[in-house]
Amino acid sequence: MSSTAIPTARGIRGERPFIVFMLVPAFFFLIMFYVYPTLFNLEVSFTDLSLFGLRQGGEWIGIANYVELVTSKDFHRVIFNTVFWLTVVGVAVRIVLGLGLALLLDSKVLDKYRLKTISRVLLLVPWATPPIVAIVSWRWLLNPQLGDINKLLIGLGIVEQPIAFLSEAAWVWPALITIITWNTLPLVALTFLAALQSLPSELLEAAEIDGAGRWQRLRYVILPHLKPAIIVMTLMSTFWTFNNFVYVWLTTAGGPGLYTNVMATEVYIKAFIDGRMGYSSAVGVVMATLMVAFGMIYLRFIAQREFKEVF
Amino acid sequence: MAATAAAPMPRAFRVNTGFSLPGELALVVLTILVLIFLVYPTAWIIVASFKTSATMFSATEFEFTLENYVSLFQTGFARNIFNSLYLCIVAVLISTFVSTIAAYTFSRMRFRGKSMIFGSVLLGQCFPWIILVTPLFILFAKMGLLNNHFSMLFVYTAITIPFSVYLLVGYLEGVPRSLDEAAMIDGCSRFQAIWLIIFPIMLPGIVATATYAFMLCWTEYLFALAFLTKTQLKTMPLALYAFFGEDTSEWGRIMAASALTTAPTLLLFLPLQTRLTSGLAAGSVKQ
Numbered sequence A: 001m002s003s004t005a006i007p008t009a010r011g012i013r014g015e016r017p018f019i020v021f022m023l024v025p026a027f028f029f030l031i032m033f034y035v036y037p038t039l040f041n042l043e044v045s046f047t048d049l050s051l052f053g054l055r056q057g058g059e060w061i062g063i064a065n066y067v068e069l070v071t072s073k074d075f076h077r078v079i080f081n082t083v084f085w086l087t088v089v090g091v092a093v094r095i096v097l098g099l100g101l102a103l104l105l106d107s108k109v110l111d112k113y114r115l116k117t118i119s120r121v122l123l124l125v126p127w128a129t130p131p132i133v134a135i136v137s138w139r140w141l142l143n144p145q146l147g148d149i150n151k152l153l154i155g156l157g158i159v160e161q162p163i164a165f166l167s168e169a170a171w172v173w174p175a176l177i178t179i180i181t182w183n184t185l186p187l188v189a190l191t192f193l194a195a196l197q198s199l200p201s202e203l204l205e206a207a208e209i210d211g212a213g214r215w216q217r218l219r220y221v222i223l224p225h226l227k228p229a230i231i232v233m234t235l236m237s238t239f240w241t242f243n244n245f246v247y248v249w250l251t252t253a254g255g256p257g258l259y260t261n262v263m264a265t266e267v268y269i270k271a272f273i274d275g276r277m278g279y280s281s282a283v284g285v286v287m288a289t290l291m292v293a294f295g296m297i298y299l300r301f302i303a304q305r306e307f308k309e310v311f
Numbered sequence B: 001m002a003a004t005a006a007a008p009m010p011r012a013f014r015v016n017t018g019f020s021l022p023g024e025l026a027l028v029v030l031t032i033l034v035l036i037f038l039v040y041p042t043a044w045i046i047v048a049s050f051k052t053s054a055t056m057f058s059a060t061e062f063e064f065t066l067e068n069y070v071s072l073f074q075t076g077f078a079r080n081i082f083n084s085l086y087l088c089i090v091a092v093l094i095s096t097f098v099s100t101i102a103a104y105t106f107s108r109m110r111f112r113g114k115s116m117i118f119g120s121v122l123l124g125q126c127f128p129w130i131i132l133v134t135p136l137f138i139l140f141a142k143m144g145l146l147n148n149h150f151s152m153l154f155v156y157t158a159i160t161i162p163f164s165v166y167l168l169v170g171y172l173e174g175v176p177r178s179l180d181e182a183a184m185i186d187g188c189s190r191f192q193a194i195w196l197i198i199f200p201i202m203l204p205g206i207v208a209t210a211t212y213a214f215m216l217c218w219t220e221y222l223f224a225l226a227f228l229t230k231t232q233l234k235t236m237p238l239a240l241y242a243f244f245g246e247d248t249s250e251w252g253r254i255m256a257a258s259a260l261t262t263a264p265t266l267l268l269f270l271p272l273q274t275r276l277t278s279g280l281a282a283g284s285v286k287q
Helices: A009-014 A016-044 A064-071 A073-106 A108-112 A116-128 A131-141 A148-155 A169-197 A201-209 A214-243 A246-251 A263-273 A277-301 A304-310 B002-006 B021-048 B067-074 B077-108 B114-126 B130-143 B149-173 B177-185 B190-218 B222-227 B236-241 B251-284
Strands: none
Touching: A016 A277, A016 B077, A016 B114, A016 B130, A016 B149, A064 A277, A073 A116, A073 A169, A073 A214, A073 A263, A073 B021, A108 A116, A108 B021, A116 A169, A116 B021, A116 B251, A131 A169, A131 A246, A131 B021, A131 B236, A131 B251, A169 A214, A169 A246, A169 B021, A201 A214, A214 A277, A214 B114, A246 A263, A263 A277, A263 B130, A263 B222, A277 B130, B021 B251, B067 B077, B067 B251, B077 B114, B077 B149, B077 B190, B077 B236, B077 B251, B114 B149, B130 B222, B149 B190, B149 B222, B177 B190, B190 B251, B222 B236, B236 B251
């Protein structure tokens, strides 16, 4: 009774032209946008191509760009900023606060005081705010003369002189991380909240009957249940943060001096301000290599099981 | 009815939260503080955009004015709004169409190397855009495509495809395969089955995906910064940031432009949040 129209194992071979036809448009864009420029970038990284001499093209200079980069003190600083401040501190703050916020929003207390719906809607506001607008707003909030945060701190008597959060070395990284966290926290919190809601309440009740206190329930019931979500969110947040350009560029442009310069802003500064396209490409290659290495190590040692479940 | 009569207290106040009353109140205060922290920066921008420059930075005074918007439009900002709308809408239409047919293939067809090909599409999600800027700039410069909306359409279509395919495959997995099969047994061709049966069922998912893609393009800054330098071609985020000066910033215009940039994302986002959240959560965290 098998008809050729039914997608049986035999029918599939005949459908190859259909599959190709359906996938070609998407792959045209993906290959032309991601694959080809990435390979081209690798080639440019071995030249001294200049922004101001694109027509003449660049000379092949071998690994000179990479040698310069590895031996440059400024670049060591850039790597430290990217890896430690932007990624490790930034992601850790986001995951911990996201967990706390999800637990708070899941609490029965909010239900009781009718704050549940409103808090979930308001949680989305930072996420719906474009990064550029978030940066504008926070640049004002942190402004030493006009900003509300300094007014509040002075009003409460915590400080006497306004703090220039975005130009004092001691404050600029915490300020940047605050901005990034504010804008990206909702996605993390909502993901954890969704995972929390799939936790069967019987499990928590059973733990309670067995005498588990609040911390024990968190440690032995809730956190193990959230583990896959935490692992996936940590990986995704790391990629997004490590690669992000706009927050650092528009908040401090890498300053004061090069104090907050990160790899993404370094790629841009070298290519479009210093005009050194070849060197910029080499920074990009290092960046991509670091991310691939991180992804592979992470998948190999931490998330193997979780990702088998997802894909 | 008997239960209601037996309980004079309102239902909500009988909930056992596991906290003492001071503990509950502390949590409520904490929640309110957190919500203020989350909403204040965005709310302030919108309120400030309607304040006169004399009262803009005052916490207590408020003088209503539309002058910031009038002044904004005198700079030719309408042109920037048009650029953003045009680029985002056209790119999202192309990307959603291309992603929908690709997602259908990934969800319904079996072919060799499928999971590897699908995995590589997802890699686009984590791809550092910044490293594409330099090579694409060189390529566009050689082709004379800098300061050209055609190249921006290409970029905006390409950046939204990986996420769209990912979300749409998620939605399609929720549509029973027996529907396609039933339609085809009843004599539909595969294209008819897609167009007449699957597409209408998927429409809410497609709308949600397109909305997300629109917001991604609408707020995009990096590629626009690198590839568009002519004022009349710039998108809203670029034009907005140009009002920040080295020494003085035109705060009135900045506030009005920020409010206009936020309005569509806020208005599109809040109604769609449940759909997006469940899609994102279902995709990223398989339970």
